[in-house]
Amino acid sequence: MRTLALPFVISLLLVACGEQTAAAKAPADxxxxxxxxxxxxxxxxxxxxxxxxxxxxGSPGHLIKSSRNPNGDSELAYLMRLFVDDLRDxxxxxxxxxxxxxxxxxxxxxxxxxxxxxxxxxxxFDTMAVGYLGAVRAFEADAxxxxxxxxxxxxxxxxxxxxxxxxEFIDSMKWQ
Numbered sequence: 001m002r003t004l005a006l007p008f009v010i011s012l013l014l015v016a017c018g019e020q021t022a023a024a025k026a027p028a029d030x031x032x033x034x035x036x037x038x039x040x041x042x043x044x045x046x047x048x049x050x051x052x053x054x055x056x057x058g059s060p061g062h063l064i065k066s067s068r069n070p071n072g073d074s075e076l077a078y079l080m081r082l083f084v085d086d087l088r089d090x091x092x093x094x095x096x097x098x099x100x101x102x103x104x105x106x107x108x109x110x111x112x113x114x115x116x117x118x119x120x121x122x123x124x125f126d127t128m129a130v131g132y133l134g135a136v137r138a139f140e141a142d143a144x145x146x147x148x149x150x151x152x153x154x155x156x157x158x159x160x161x162x163x164x165x166x167x168e169f170i171d172s173m174k175w176q
Contacts, residue, residue, distance in 0.1 A: 035064060035078070040109060048126040050112040059114045075114040083107055084173070090139075091148065091175060100143045104136050120162055128158035145175040 035057040040046060056075065058064050063072020073081070086103050093100055111129050115121045132154040139147040155170045 040105070042105070046108055046111040048111065048121070048123065052112065052114055052121070056114070060118075074116040076110060076120075077116055079107075079110055079113050083110075087148070087151065087173065090143070094143045094148075100140060102140065104133065104140060107136050108133055116163070124161060125158070128154070128161075132158065148175045 052059065054060075055062060058073060058075025058078050063074065064078045065072045083103075083106075086101070086106065090100055090103060110132075111126060115125070132151065135147070135150040135154045139151055141147075152170060152174050156167055159165075159167050159170060
């Protein structure tokens with residue numbers, strides 16, 4: 001993998017994050033058109049050092065508003081809601097014997113997403129994100145209930161140290 005220069009990353013994210021389509025995934029309780037973030041190119045290495053881009057949907061002053069959260073979500077909070085949808089869809093497909101959709105390409109964006117509070121993007125979060133993404137890759141390689149539950153466990157581990165509100169909900173997503 002290669003690390004991209006700042007101007008290219010900024011232009012890439014402005015284009016990818018600025019797009020809105022009618023087919024964008026949105027929280028179940030809204031009919032609004034919300035951002036559908038395009039996957040980052042496979043050769044782009046996203047790290048804690050990747051600068052955040054001001055002005056994109058979910059950045060400070062540009063929160064993503066919906067009927068679910070009229071005050072708006074940060075980019076990271078919005079992405080995590082998309083991840084919930086992705087994981088639910090993946091389970092349905094696995095249960096139906098259908099091919100598993102790719103999750104990693106969209107989920108890795110979390111490492112360069114605006115959090116609700118700037119100080120939440122730190123080494124602890126990034127380490128947890130790397131663990132989560134490893135669990136996502138393992139599930140893509142072998143779509144078993146155990147590997148799916150490892151993703152959920154990674155979510156709970158991270159939320160235990162920051163933003164504990166959704167832990168009960170996340171725990172309810174386990175594949176029994």
